[in-house]
Each structure stands twice: as C-alpha cells, then as structure tokens.
Amino acid sequence: MDTFAPDLQEKIQSELTRYETPRSAILPVLHLIQDYYEWIQPDHVAWLERDFGLSRVHVQEVATFYSMYRLEPCKPFRILFCDNLVCAMMGAEKVMDKIRDHIGSFPEGKCPFSLQGVPCLGVCDGAPAMLVNKDRHLKVNRDNVDAILASYKV
Amino acid sequence: MEFPKILTRFENIPNSRALATYEKHGGYEAARKVLGQKPEEVIALVKDSGLRGRGGAGFPTGLKWSFVPKSADTVYLLCNNDEGEPGTFKDRYILELSPHMLIEGMIIAAHAIGAKKAYIYTRCEFYDEIRWMNEAIEEAYKAGYLGANLLGTKLHIDLDHYIGAGAYICGEETGLISSLEGKKGQPKLKPPFPAVSGYLGKPTIVNNTETLAAVPWIITHGAAAYKAMGTEKSPGTKLFCVSGPVKKPGVFERPLGYPLKKLIFEDAGGMIDGKQLKAVIPGGASAPVLLPAEIETLTLDYEAIAAAGSMLGSGAVMVIPHDQPMMELLRILVNFFHHESCGQCTPCREGTGWLANIVQGVEEKTALPEDIEKLYQIALHMEGRTICALSDAAAMPTKAITKKFADELKQTIYANSRLGG
Numbered sequence: 238m239d240t241f242a243p244d245l246q247e248k249i250q251s252e253l254t255r256y257e258t259p260r261s262a263i264l265p266v267l268h269l270i271q272d273y274y275e276w277i278q279p280d281h282v283a284w285l286e287r288d289f290g291l292s293r294v295h296v297q298e299v300a301t302f303y304s305m306y307r308l309e310p311c312k313p314f315r316i317l318f319c320d321n322l323v324c325a326m327m328g329a330e331k332v333m334d335k336i337r338d339h340i341g342s343f344p345e346g347k348c349p350f351s352l353q354g355v356p357c358l359g360v361c362d363g364a365p366a367m368l369v370n371k372d373r374h375l376k377v378n379r380d381n382v383d384a385i386l387a388s389y390k391v
Numbered sequence: 392m393e394f395p396k397i398l399t400r401f402e403n404i405p406n407s408r409a410l411a412t413y414e415k416h417g418g419y420e421a422a423r424k425v426l427g428q429k430p431e432e433v434i435a436l437v438k439d440s441g442l443r444g445r446g447g448a449g450f451p452t453g454l455k456w457s458f459v460p461k462s463a464d465t466v467y468l469l470c471n472n473d474e475g476e477p478g479t480f481k482d483r484y485i486l487e488l489s490p491h492m493l494i495e496g497m498i499i500a501a502h503a504i505g506a507k508k509a510y511i512y513t514r515c516e517f518y519d520e521i522r523w524m525n526e527a528i529e530e531a532y533k534a535g536y537l538g539a540n541l542l543g544t545k546l547h548i549d550l551d552h553y554i555g556a557g558a559y560i561c562g563e564e565t566g567l568i569s570s571l572e573g574k575k576g577q578p579k580l581k582p583p584f585p586a587v588s589g590y591l592g593k594p595t596i597v598n599n600t601e602t603l604a605a606v607p608w609i610i611t612h613g614a615a616a617y618k619a620m621g622t623e624k625s626p627g628t629k630l631f632c633v634s635g636p637v638k639k640p641g642v643f644e645r646p647l648g649y650p651l652k653k654l655i656f657e658d659a660g661g662m663i664d665g666k667q668l669k670a671v672i673p674g675g676a677s678a679p680v681l682l683p684a685e686i687e688t689l690t691l692d693y694e695a696i697a698a699a700g701s702m703l704g705s706g707a708v709m710v711i712p713h714d715q716p717m718m719e720l721l722r723i724l725v726n727f728f729h730h731e732s733c734g735q736c737t738p739c740r741e742g743t744g745w746l747a748n749i750v751q752g753v754e755e756k757t758a759l760p761e762d763i764e765k766l767y768q769i770a771l772h773m774e775g776r777t778i779c780a781l782s783d784a785a786a787m788p789t790k791a792i793t794k795k796f797a798d799e800l801k802q803t804i805y806a807n808s809r810l811g812g
C-alpha cells in the first residue's frame with residue numbers, strides 16, 4: 238500500500254478543513270494515524286506531504302515534540318505509569334518494579350507489554366495511576382497489578 | 392461553614408453530564424439572560440464579581456476580557472483544559488460532573504469578548520473526559536445552544552475541541568496557542584499579550600476550565616452573591632485537589648480563605664496509617680513547599696499563601712508524610728521540569744539540566760553536601776529572565792526544598808556518598 242487506507246484518508250481530509258488553517262490539523266491527523274496504525278511511520282509523513290500538502294518539516298517537528306506520538310513500532314499494550322510526585326509518594330516505584338518482573342516473566346520476544354514512566358496523569362486522587370493504552374487504572378498496587386495486566390491478552 | 396456549591400453542584404445527581412439534567416437544574420438560563428445584554432455589561436458584572444483565573448496566576452477574569460481591542464473583527468476564546476500541573480485534577484472533575492457548565496460559561500465569555508469561535512484544548516490522556524466533552528458539544532449544537540442563531544438570537548458561536556499530545560508546556564497559554572496552530576508547543580514572548588495578538592495573530596482570551604465554569608453561576612446569582620463567599624481579594628469558591636497519603640483524597644469545593652489544616656485533617660480525613668505531616672505543597676508542583684509550622688493558621692487564598700512564601704496556584708494540595716525522603720521529591724521535580732522545558736531559553740534549558748545533573752549525582756555517589764547550596768544558587772538565577780514562567784516554576788520549589796530541608800538533603804548525600812556509605 239502506498240498511501241493511507243481509504244477510510245482514514247476521508248478522516249484526514251475532513252480534519253484539514255476543520256480548523257482555520259490546514260496546519261492546525263497536524264496534531265489531530267497524527268492522532269488519527271497513530272490510532273489506525275499503532276505508530277507513525279516515515280512513509281506516513283511523506284504521504285501527508287504528497288497527498289495532503291502538509292509540510293514534511295512541520296509534521297516532523299510536531300511528531301517529535303510531543304511525547305504521546307510513537308515513532309517506532311510498539312508493543313500491543315503500552316503501560317504509561319505515572320512516576321510524578323503524588324504517585325511516587327504512594328508507591329509507584331515498587332509497583333513499577335512488579336510490572337518489570339511481570340514483563341520479565343514472558344519468554345524472550347513474547348511480552349505484549351511495554352512500560353514507561355510518565356508525568357502526572359491528572360488523577361492523583363487515585364494514585365498510583367497508570368494507563369494501559371487508553372484504559373485508566375487507579376490505585377494500582379503490588380497486589381492488584383498482576384490481575385490487571387492478566388486481563389490484557391493479544 | 393455554610394456556602395453554596397457552584398462548580399460541584401452536580402455531585403450526587405444521577406446522569407449529571409446529560410443536557411436534560413443540566414437544563415432541569417437551570418442550565419443555559421444564564422446564557423439566555425446574557426445574550427440579550429451588551430458585552431460591556433457582562434464584562435462589568437464579571438469584573439465586579441472579583442472572579443480570578445483558576446489556572447494558576449489568579450489574574451482578574453473580567454479585566455482580562457476587557458483587554459480585547461474593541462475594533463477587533465476576529466476574536467478567539469480558548470479554554471485551557473490541559474491540566475498538566477502535577478497534583479491537579481480539578482478540571483477533569485468538572486468534565487466528569489458537568490461538561491455543559493463549561494460550554495455555557497464559554498458561550499457567555501465568547502459573547503462578552505466578541506468571539507465567534509472558541510476551542511477547548513484538552514490533554515490527550517483524558518480519554519473518557521474527551522468523549523464526554525465531545526458528546527456534550529454535540530448535544531449543545533443539536534439543541535441550538537451553539538452554532539448559527541444560537542438560542543434564537545442573531546449570534547453565531549462555534550465551539551470545537553482540540554486534543555493535545557503530551558506536553559506540559561502546552562498548559563502555558565502561549566504554548567497552548569502555538570500547539571493549536573499545529574506547531575511545537577513553544578511559548579511566545581509577551582507582549583504582545585494574547586488578548587491583543589494570540590491564535591493566528593488575532594485577539595485571543597485564554598481561560599482555565601474552572602474559571603469559565605464558574606461564570607454561569609455568577610451571571611445567574613449576581614456579583615454580590617459571589618463576593619459574599621471567600622475573602623475580599625479572593626472572592627468565591629475554588630476547587631482544591633487534595634492528594635497524597637490522606638484518608639479521602641479528592642476534589643473539594645471550598646470558599647477561598649478556607650483553613651488549609653481543616654481541609655487536610657477534616658475534609659480529607661487526615662493522614663492514613665498513623666502517618667505524620669512532614670510538609671505540604673499547597674498549589675501544584677511549582678508551588679514552594681510549606682512546613683507544618685507554616686500552615687498552622689494558613690488559609691487558602693491568593694494573598695495568605697503568597698504571604699507565607701508559596702502560591703495558591705492551581706489549588707493542588709499535596710500532602711507529604713513524615714517518612715517521605717525529600718531528595719526523592721526534589722529529584723522528581725527537577726527531572727520533570729527539565730523534561731518539560733521547551734528549550735527556547737538558556738536559563739531554563741540549561742538551568743533545569745544542571746539541577747537534574749546535580750541531583751543525579753546523588754544516585755551516582757558523586758554529589759557533595761555543598762551541592763545543596765549550588766542547587767539553590769542555580770535556581771536563583773533561573774527566575775524572571777525567560778519567555779515563560781516554567782523556569783520560575785522549576786526554580787521556586789527547588790529553592791524552597793533546598794532551603795527548608797538542607798540538613799536532611801545533606802545527610803542523604805553523605806549517607807549515599809563514598810564517605811558515608
């Protein structure tokens with residue numbers, strides 16, 4: 238395939254006219270692409286320029302500036318664990334250790350999870366908090382984390 | 392203490408996010424009332440109410456609205472729903488309870504400043520809240536509260552929802568504008584202020600979610616009723632986010648001027664597991680830490696907290712227990728600001744980098760006790776000389792921790808060094 242899937246093209250097109258300038262569509266379009274293909278590939282950036290007129294330079298600088306865009310192939314389940322002030326006080330590091338153990342328990346290359354520490358997720362009343370893809374989990378602790386992860390199967 | 396609930400009045404009401412529920416409880420009546428009035432009258436009322444911005448700086452809202460040039464043809468209203476200040480989760484709660492309250496506040500604000508287009512800018516990690524907000528916007532359009540000829544008037548106000556992509560700096564109002572323009576979220580030099588030249592160079596008012604959500608109540612009940620709550624210089628109610636090892640962490644709506652200790656030890660239930668209070672960060676990660684002795688009689692209003700050497704900020708009250716090593720919090724703070732610095736200004740980019748490096752030295756056993764003083768000195772030179780306030784936001788808490796906990800931090804370094812360990 239040398240361009241985006243047709244249904245995605247339609248969505249991209251409507252974003253381009255949704256804001257005052259096409260450039261404003263860059264962030265939403267990158268979200269759409271990422272939701273569709275899991276990560277943003279170099280080809281995608283090229284197609285955005287060729288087929289939709291979005292400058293490669295402009296797209297690339299946005300893609301690299303914002304931390305939620307994935308520019309490399311990724312695991313099916315991405316754990317973003319808050320390691321900021323409140324979650325740290327509530328034991329985030331120990332839970333993350335447990336997650337690292339969980340990840341380490343899979344045979345080489347078979348683990349469907351990745352783990353990354355992220356800044357405050359805006360849910361500190363439920364600390365420690367994490368996202369698994371788009372699911373929010375609150376009050377994650379060493380006792381419940383394995384069960385939460387076990388519910389994610391490829 | 393008796394006070395009406397404004398922002399949390401939909402707590403415990405079933406189906407509170409639905410338009411029908413909002414309408415049943417008087418929703419959109421304030422917008423209806425205002426649209427027949429002149430914009431200047433609306434601005435005067437909001438000025439008179441004393442409402443101050445809830446995004447952190449506490450700038451008077453009506454005054455900000457009045458800065459939009461009268462001659463402007465295109466004006467934008469932006470709602471700052473980026474909520475990235477560590478410890479803060481109040482705007483999220485407004486979307487959870489009542490997204491229509493925000494929409495109504497935005498209709499009123501848009502009318503007051505003459506904006507025909509408004510945006511809500513929400514951080515992308517709020518997946519559920521984004522969906523709820525989108526549903527509410529759709530409902531509001533269908534019911535004729537948004538779009539052309541809204542509420543049967545000649546006015547036209549469009550509202551759209553824009554989603555960020557993970558950058559704390561986009562919470563800074565000019566960083567937010569850059570982001571909405573489809574660029575890196577880099578703040579812009581002020582002046583010109585956004586009210587004169589903002590989104591795409593047009594006059595733009597940026598307000599926090601909580602600020603805008605308070606507006607309908609003020610319109611309905613009047614400035615005097617709002618001023619009757621809170622203090623003279625900090626009128627009204629505010630959402631406080633209490634977090635850390637307390638029995639009932641959460642969002643509490645209280646009049647400004649409310650006693651901090653009462654909030655922590657009564658409303659939030661006090662500390663868990665017999666922990667003792669070591670310190671409090673009263674207004675988000677950028678706010679200097681306060682010791683128990685400093686909060687004994689402290690009240691939650693802009694002036695009192697400033698007088699105590701900290702700031703009310705976003706209203707994020709983080710409770711620190713006796714067994715919490717301060718070096719860990721310092722490390723998290725400096726790494727956070729270093730990571731989030733957009734890199735445009737040398738004092739911020741390099742300063743946060745130096746802070747992070749020195750603190751890293753503790754883990755690597757290369758730090759020396761005199762490094763604590765060095766951290767303080769670096770922070771001192773990061774203040775007041777950059778494009779935006781992130782540099783100050785990194786410097787202020789660093790100064791406070793290194794000063795108030797110097798002995799503990801030095802001991803940590805000693806214990807961790809080749810000398811001690």
Ligand SMILES: Cc1cc2nc3c(=O)[nH]c(=O)nc-3n(C[C@H](O)[C@H](O)[C@H](O)COP(=O)(O)O)c2cc1C
Nearest residue numbers: 444445446471473474475562563564598599602780
């Ligand atoms: C580094 C930095 C981050 C900020 N983050 C936020 C934020 O997440 N939400 C917010 O409303 N204001 C934030 N602000 C404050 C905004 O720049 C701006 O003052 C505010 O949105 C204005 O709205 P208000 O007058 O209603 O408070 C931040 C400021 C700085 C310097």
Ligand code: SF4
Nearest residue numbers: 733735736739777779
């Ligand atoms: S102070 Fe820091 S975050 Fe703000 S503009 Fe300068 S470098 Fe960027």
Ligand code: FES
Nearest residue numbers: 319324357358361
């Ligand atoms: S500090 Fe972890 S969610 Fe806020």
